[in-house]
Structure formats: structure tokens, C-alpha cells
Amino acid sequence: MYKEKIPKTTIYRLAIYLRTLEKISREHRTFISSQEMGTLCGIDSAQVRKDLSYFGQFGEVGRGYSVKNLMDNLKKILKLYRRRWKVALAGVGHLGTALLSYRGFREAGFEISCAFDPDPKKIGKAIQNAKIYPPHRIEEIVSKEKIKIGIIAVPGDFAQDVAERMVSAGVRALLNFAPVRLNLPSGITVKNVDLSTELISLPFYLK
Template sequence: MDHNIPDPSVRRLSAYLRQLERLAGEGTRHVSSRQLAGYIKAGDAQVRRDLALFGQFGRRGVGYEVDDLINVLRTILGTRQRQWPVVVVGAGEICHALLTYRGFRQRGFDVVAAFDIDPKKIGRTIGGVDVLPMEDCAPVIQRLEVRLAILAVPADAADETARRLCECGIEGILNFATTGLEVPEGVFVSEADITSHLEQLSFRLTSHRP
């Protein structure tokens, strides 16, 4: 399987999967690229191209079988064969929201531990997940073979914490901090700063209308 997949395509693959899961829940068995495109802001050719990057999954004249395509997309995204253990660092409000959200598991992610440096937070259990002292992060990550971390610490601690996570072998970081992170080669970062999202919107509402 090739490696030069554009970022926008990967984002859309996620979006297709979300729609397909919904369709499957409604009992729909077949779907066309045009339908799928309708849910996303995209054209039907775009949908077919995105899928064609990985193989041929449809039938001409018919479309795609919903359940099949779900499995294909999960395989592509890496959430079919394995359940990904994930750690959350920083036991604040975002962490709380993440640990009580029950939707991750069925999508292939499993929050196995949270870490903090605040003794008042350490020892608590939130949503069935223990909040552990930051010192434990290396052994836990290694023992459970955790490769993904969610970073939810204050901005001024983000970079240092990220460095530490990378040392423990973390390869992917979902970053809720407002700071951009400096990470070693081979570590992927996905930015989830909420303020930036709001700024995208405020930009679009500011004198840039079509």
C-alpha cells in the first residue's frame, strides 16, 4: 500500500466512514459516489478518486456495498485490525470530556490511562480510567504499547510534555494546546486547537463573502 496519500483525502475518508456508519445504522445497503459526495462538500469524482487510491471497491452501474466499504475504510484508516490504546496527558476539563465520551471504543480507540502532575488529580478515576502521576507514563506506554497520545495540558507545558511523550515512544499526538509542537521526525501531530477552528469561521464571516 502506497504512502503518498494527500492529507485532504484522509480527512475525507474519515468523513465517508462517518456517513457510512450512519447509513448502515439506518439499514441502507448500497450507496453511490454521488450520494456519498452529497454529504461532504465534494464532487462524486472526488469520492471515487479517494477510494481509487487504495483499490477498486465498487461495482459499475451499482455503486458500493455499505458494509463492505465500511470495512475497507476501517482497514485503510487502521482501525479494523486493532484497537488503538490511547493515553491522555493533562487531567483537566478536556480530559474529563474525553474519558466520559463512550464513542471512541466502537471507532477503534481505547483510552487506557490519563496522566497529570497535580497530586490533587492523581488517583482519581474518571469514566473508568485512572489518573496516574506523570512519572508513570513511560512504563505504562511501554507496557501497553501505546503509540497515540492526546495532549491536553496548558500551552506553556505543551512542548515539554510532547518532547517527553516522544521519548517514551509515542508516534502520534492529538494536540489540544494552542501551541504548535516541535516533534522529532516520524512523529505525527494533529492540531485540534479550538480557538483556531473559531478563527477559521470568524475569518469566513469577515468581509470575505462571495
């Protein structure tokens, strides 16, 4: 797709730049230098320029980057330009509920449009825009709604099963909060967000 190989870390940083640009834009600024972007994001300015250079030449020499122009370009690169993504959520426990009401997702162009949980008290209800279904309907609903992105927020023991069913229904990318390694066909993108592992590694750095 692109000439050079793109570091995974670059993609992650593009999302950070986009958020910073949105903030800058609300302050009615029209230009920003790689220098300033770097300071705001806690990233080296050469890294900012290098990241952007993988995808094209968006800057104006001597002036920096047009805020509006760069925002549009980043949205295009990240496949967020004038489109919203529907997302399926598995697990409406504490974490799942937190994710359902998380503003950041909506603002970034994502909408959790359906959720799955075995609890009869939850099934049939709706939180935000998401109607809650029993897990056995994952295949049916996900494929009907043509959902490509899933979030796993179920206990570890159920994660593999739920993930497989989402994938068989057409999901191609997963955000996984369960503390297990998902074993899925290559071609499926999995991002693990492992809350305890992150916390566990903190004491090592103390003192």
C-alpha cells in the same frame, strides 16, 4: 506503501465516509453511490471516487459501493479493522475530562487507557477506563502498555515537555490541543487542534 502519493485530506475524508457508512448501515441500506455519499458528506462525488481509487476498486459499475464491503475496506486502510487502539491522555482539566467521556472515540475503536495530571486530588482515580497517574510516570506506563497514540490537553507551557516524554516512551502519533507548535523528531505525526485559532478566524468572514 501505496503506488501514488495520498493527499492528507483524503485520509481525513475516509474517516468521514466511514462514519456515514455506519449510519447508512444502521438503516439497513446495502448499496450507496458516490453521488449519494457525496451529498451526505458535503463532498463532490468525483472526489469520493478519486479518494477511494487511491486504494483500490471497491465499487460495482452501475450499482455503486457495497456498504458492508466498503466499511471493511476503509477500516483496513485506516488500520481500524478488528482492532482497538489504546491512547494516553496528558491533562485531565476540563478539556481532558471532556475527551475522556467522549463517546465518539470509543465508537471509532479508540480507548483512552491512561491519563496523566499533576493534581493530587485526581491521581489514583479513574474516569471511564482510564486510571490517572502523576506526570512523572508517563514513560513507565506508556511504554509498559505499548501505547502508540497520545493526546495533549495540558496548558501550552507544559505541552512540549509532556510530548517529548510520550515520544520517548514509544508514542508515534499525537493529537495536540495545546496552542503551541510541538518540536518533535520527524516520523512522529502531530495533528494540531487549535480551538482559539479556529474561533479567531471566524469574524474575518463576517459581513
